Amino acid sequence: RLKAVAFLLHRQPHLLKTQLYVTPLELVLSSCGVIENGEQRQNKALITKMNNLSISSPDYLHIVNDTFANSDCYCLPQPPKLLTIMDGEAITAKRTAAVSAISAKLFKPALSEVLCILGSGQQARSHYDVFTKLFKFKEVRVWSRNKEMAQRFVNDLQDPVTVCSSVKEAVIGADVIVTATGASQPILFGEWVKPGAHIAAVGACRPDWRELDDVLMREAVVYVDSREGATAESGDIILSGAEVFAELGEVINGSFPAQREKTTVFKSLGMGIQDAVSAKLVLEKWNSEY
């Protein structure tokens, strides 16, 4: 399987996740990226991540394999050496929140006073950490389908956060909304969303799963991390028929505008390259310190 992935990576630097339905896990996603140094394409590494999404607490594993020297050869020139195994869960939490924060920086209303987080798991926590570190909000609200978990989430924090009893109560008037739940049906409805708000939609990463309703998806300007990923993996996009306006990267490089005066949705699916770059940074820091 690694050989097949390596073959594909030689052909195509950005790969969609491979989705395998394996009993009893149901779903394993494998996300891949490649790191290379310099024009000679030496010192390349292949990164794979395996996620199990079907159980309440997903398991993640990063494997970084070392040095595929010959870029024109589609079979491995030598058996790959296992370079390292990393904690994929920690990296995934941080890198996903970091990408959402870029979307918020580009698309949130100029005056953003209220942050609302739906969900109280790993992603909810990493998004809380990054968003409150980078932006100043007057009020932060959290909703979780399990109110005790929401309360536990809030108890761990230094700053005051309001626990809401319903999604509607949590989102009314919010300027920035993060959806980070395991929902498979819409929980956030367009009729509740303040015009001009920004939604970072992190959950519902399967083609038949939803977090946002059709009204919101069709009325908002929709940005994605990867068009290819979004049209293959996102139920919110596929099932609503919403049009993707631009990729985040296309806004950053100036090809498409950030329509921050409109209601915006950033539909995040996660990309292998985000894992590859994060794994590289972690490894470099480790090597420089130990």
Ligand SMILES: NC(=O)C1=CN([C@@H]2O[C@H](COP(=O)(O)OP(=O)(O)OC[C@H]3O[C@@H](n4cnc5c(N)ncnc54)[C@H](O)[C@@H]3O)[C@@H](O)[C@H]2O)C=CC1
């Ligand atoms: N876009 C991306 O790059 C990534 C997306 N994800 C997705 O983000 C979501 C959250 O992931 P984690 O925080 O790691 O999971 P977690 O298991 O730590 O937290 C899940 C949260 O969703 C809630 N929840 C579960 N089922 C629900 C339902 N039917 N309705 C409403 N709430 C429900 C739980 O109570 C909990 O608060 C998942 O859908 C996961 O697949 C995860 C990693 C990366």
Ligand SMILES: O=C([O-])C1=[NH+]CCC1
């Ligand atoms: O990129 C990723 O790690 C994931 N995307 C959807 C769930 C996990």
